[in-house]
Amino acid sequence: MEEELRYYYGFDKYETLIEKLKKYNELKYDGCFYELTTQYDHPCIEDSFYNKKIDGRFRVRCSKNIKTKQSKSKISWKKRTNNTSNGLVNKEEEVEVNFQFEEFDKLVFLLENVIKMKNIESYERYRNVFHNEDIEIVVDKYPFGIALEIENKSKLKTAEETVLFWVKRLGLKQEDAFRLSWDDKYNESVGKNQGINDYEKNGIKSTIREEVEKFYNGKATLLNKEEYSPKTKYLISPASLCIGKRKATDKDSSGKIECSQRLDGQYVGLLPAYYYMSASVDENCDTITSRSCGNDNYLSSFNDYWWLLTANQEASNEAYQVFKTYARSELCIAKTNVKPTVLLGNRVLWESGDGSSNNPYTIKFYADESLN
DSSP: OEEEEEEEEOGGGHHHHHHHHHTOTTSEEEEEEEEEEEEEEOSSGGGOTTSTTTOEEEEEEEEEETTTOOEEEEEEEEEEOOOOGGGTSEEEEEEEEEEOGGGHHHHHHIIIIISOOEEEEEEEEEEEEEEOSSEEEEEEEETTEEEEEEEEOOSSSOHHHHHHHHHHHTTOOGGGOOOSOHHHHHHHHHOOTTOOOOTTTTOTTOOHHHHHHHHHTTOOOSTTOOOOOHHHHTTEEOEEEEOOOBOTTOOOOSSTTGGGSEEEEESSBOOOHHHHHHTBOOTTOOSTTOGGGGTTBGGGOSSSEEEEEEEBTTOTTEEEEEETTEEEEEETTSOOBOOOBOEEOTTEEEEEOOSSSSSOOEEEEOOOGGGO
8 A cells, every 4th residue: 555645846846855855864865766657558448447446557667777777667556545544645555566677678568469458658757766664755857847755664653653744844734735646747737648627728638628619619529419500509698617626525516616717708518516416405415426416306317427517626637427317527538428508698588398308498589679
């Protein structure tokens, strides 16, 4: 089990952090290492390691000491797990196997050509390692910035005793820790892998906003339905979309979380998470992923799954979707339906219908200029 806290900095802090750690006599400096990491995924998409049910990472890494030129390699498997101790440290299941550097190319050949694992991405970093019997502290230089990791290595002391001790000693704040993995940060910075859950920027490989706008602009590729006609567009007014991100554990359905960030002037959008929660009359629907939210909820009457507008604050590559009778966090690249929403203008009046499939709403356009 890996137990650590992570901190993220700009490039200007690289030398400063290294020199600061060198001043602690109880820490041994192992030197600077160049590391190349390649991430692999399962050959079958339904068993993808990035699937929320698995939520793991399979890596092959080679490392070389810059000064001594000694090299080593390892395979690692990491699986995210629930944090304990109120989230004081990040905890992940971890399995590592070391192998000879000379065998690296042979291993890669077996993974890619025999087992047919998918090469997802590769990235480089420079790692500076400090340690003693209780702790390992590393300063990493990535393409996206500088990372500081403080990891518990003690077999007798808890992570709270070791990690938090050094957090305080280094003058850091626990609440400033970076809660995502560096894979997430790399993903966010270079736009590879599993998509970015940023609706405003039309997240890379997460083109929900683009697809919704195609539907409005007459170039629909989703749903296989007719796009909005020019006459229909005339009835639609621009809206301010609530695009704030929320945690799966957030207990608020008022819209305060989602509407903390807005995207104005949008003619088409999606329902935010709090709409789905508010549509349920079950008082136990207190978080977006609660199964109770599907009870007595008219939005759960669709026998399919579809995206909500709201992204997961705790994972840079996930957003929330309604899966038939409940909502869950899912990878942004997942092929999921969308249900576009619009704001009708103040000249649009209800004419008849109750909104059911047998008696849908009908509307009419009122042309009185006094309604402006």
